Amino acid sequence: MIENFNKASTSIKNWAEDDRPREKLAIKGCEALSDSELLAILINNGTKEKSAVELAKDILQLGSNNLNELGKLSLKDFTSIKGIGQAKAITIAAALELGRRRQAANALEKIVVRKSNDIAEFLRAKIKDYSYEVFGVLFLNQANKINHFEIISSGGITGTVADPRIILKKALDADATSLVLCHNHPSGNLKPSQADEAITYKIKEAAKYFDIKVIDHIIVSEDGYYSFADEGCI
Template sequence: MYNTAIKEWAVDDRPREKLLHKGANFLSNSELIAVLINNGTRNKSAVAVAKDLLAALDNELINLSRLTVKEILNLKIKGIGPAKAVSITAALELGLRRDASISKRKKLNNSKEVANYIRAHLQFQKQELFAVIYLNQANRVAHFEVVSEGGINSTIVDARVVLRKALEHNAVNLILCHNHPSGNTKPSEADLSITNKLKEAALTLDINIVDHVIMGEEGYFSFADHSLL
């Protein structure tokens, strides 16, 4: 079987054969999706179905990564049923978790490194999330946790929860993080307010807020870089 020429394989099998002999990096996005969905329809190959899926999303893989299984199914792509939508969603989630795992226990020295660290967690989320990076004395990540979802205000972000986690993980420095799904990374009045509130509360325990990074699709904003702390 391994010596069979690609052209002798069924159309749906050719991306898998290509991956087997050349490696995943030689496949296009549509070919990789074709491997995940395994087969197409009576009239279309798996690659053609994958191309239809990407075309519905402006050929942007980022757009696909934002979708839930239900939202993929709502695109009504012929050849993409629940099982295939589940496979696609699971594969994309594994990619995000791999990136997060690589960053675990990383030493963070500047806002660019923080942005790279939180990108996998926050960049493509459709709702606003507020998270905290807990750093030990060596400035390495001791813990990362999303502490609220859906918006930022003094009620939703509980300083007591944030600081209790800091004590549990022996953190001496904290980096606040959240995303702006709109893409605009400029801090709002609510962002400034919760930052000041958490900073003052943390100082009572000799814990420092060293930065607050807002992540957008195209970039980030650092409070420390703009002297807002």
């Protein structure tokens, strides 16, 4: 009898209508819901032991109750919680990625690149959460507006390799007249390495043969960004 009562009490269907996440959202709007309630809607249903909201709270704890930290977690991290299978983990990861893309799109809208901070927040939103290093390029047109952004390569925790031939081919395909190189430092250290300086010089010199300018190389991390142009290194 006690076991049956506990099972019933964990079911969201047995809650007051105003306390059910979906109904609450419909009546009061998204803003009225807590992070755990919003996550519970994605999870859809709980287990015999825990409601969807309780599972959502467990997931938030994985990210230290911080959505930015949550966005760095993998499917394997999510499925470490009993009651969160592959399908639920994929739904959560997809929602977090949509949030990341929305943030990046807002930062990118109608940007004309004149200085590093015009695009630094866009780049941070795009690549700072990777636990391994990735190398990306912004392809700009003659008016210095962004035509395209693409991650060119990815590597380990300590570095990645960027092939100038691939970058320049993509630049020509995108009709780019200038480029902004970028990569992340998962360690948080923003200081460029000798390898960072070498690849910047190599791509810059190669691009000259096609009348394409490399106007900056930006390193991003959770703590901010480093601009080669701002530091007079390009």
